[in-house]
Amino acid sequence: MSWGVISEMGPVAIRTSDFAQSVQDAQQILGLRETHRDGGVSYLAAADVHHELSYIESDIDGVESLGLIAGNGDALKEIRKRVEHEGFRIVSEKPARDGVEDGFTFVGPEGFAFEISIGLGREKAPAKGFGPQRYGHFNFHPQDHHGMVDFLQRVLDFRVSDVIGTGGSAGYFLRCNTEHHGIAVLKGRGTLHHHAWQVQDVTDLTKIGDRMHALGRELLWGPVRHGAGNNIACYYLEHSGNVVELYADMEQIYNDDREPVVWEDGEVWWNQWNSYVPDGFRSHGLAPTDLARR
Structure with missing residues (x-):
């Protein structure tokens, strides 16, 4: 149940200078499964979704974007209207990662990028021995x-x-x-x-x-x-x-x-x-x- 334009938390995207080790830790320690690999991007999830975390191969370590899921298409439009009214810069007019139906990314206060999306793809998770929900x-x-x-x-x-x-x-x-x-x-x-x-x-x-x-x-x-x-x-x-x-x-x-x-x-x-x-x-x-x- 939600009351506003955001209904749930969305995927986090992180740039890592040790891509192989970051992905390995996510699988062996945290217990996520890799749902997809696209070049230097690893998509990882615990729930029955396309991804909840992505690691991006890079020469730096940093947070690329923080994801939020809009309640529906009208909520997505309302957020975009508010973002434009506030004067925040929109850096992507479409989803930045695979597995998302629609969305956009803007840079908010202090340089943190927020990816607002709808329609995060669903994907049945195979049985696994451990990991979060x-x-x-x-x-x-x-x-x-x-x-x-x-x-x-x-x-x-x-x-x-x-x-x-x-x-x-x-x-x-x-x-x-x-x-x-x-x-x-x-x-x-x-x-x-x-x-x-x-x-x-x-x-x-x-x-x-x-x-x-x-x-x-x-x-x-x-x-x-x-x-x-x-x-x-x-x-x-x-x-x-x-x-x-x-x-x-x-x-x-x-x-x-x-x-x-x-x-x-x-x-x-x-x-x-x-x-x-x-x-x-x-x-x-x-x-x-x-x-x-x-």
Whole structure:
């Protein structure tokens, strides 16, 4: 259920300087399947869709675009009208990747490119031994986080679920449907911090720790029980420098008009079990590519 022009989260596209390793990690650690390969682009998915993540072979590491699915063709037209009214540059008049019926890409605040689409192709997933159920959300750290939240509400109809802190450094969790958040916004260096994937239950979170251990690697953080969203989550670092989250038990909000939950300064919103956060956790992430200048 959604109320605005965006109905669900769409695919994330990432440029990677270690294409083979990025794809291998997505398959062997995260548990995605490669649905298609087109030259230097790998399309990957967990759900029964054409793709939820794409890696693009490159000489740089960076976030190419953040996908959002419009509710229908009329919603797609309305978003385009708003984008043009705001003066944001449209860099593609058609879908940038395969497997999408219609859409366009524009560069929003701080150089982040948003691909708005409809008609993401459906594709029956073969049986597999492990992996998430679907892609869920992303977390990013714009420099002007208040401005970014205003943009997400004004242009894309997102609603605020939780507010983190009451001072100038407040963060925000925003939703476009019943799931507690599709986008989290915290003040930072202007980077995408992580993309996140829903698993069936907490047992799947322990299994990813086992897979990391078998490869001689470690989880970055977790499992933890977040306060904002109430989900149980764990994180690992991928080769591009981006963080990947797996989560279960996310809060669902069925009251469209629910007032935001406000976490006062000093309240431990990031973990209900303890206040520990690994050193440097928020220093990871990917800056936008130079799509805005093409």
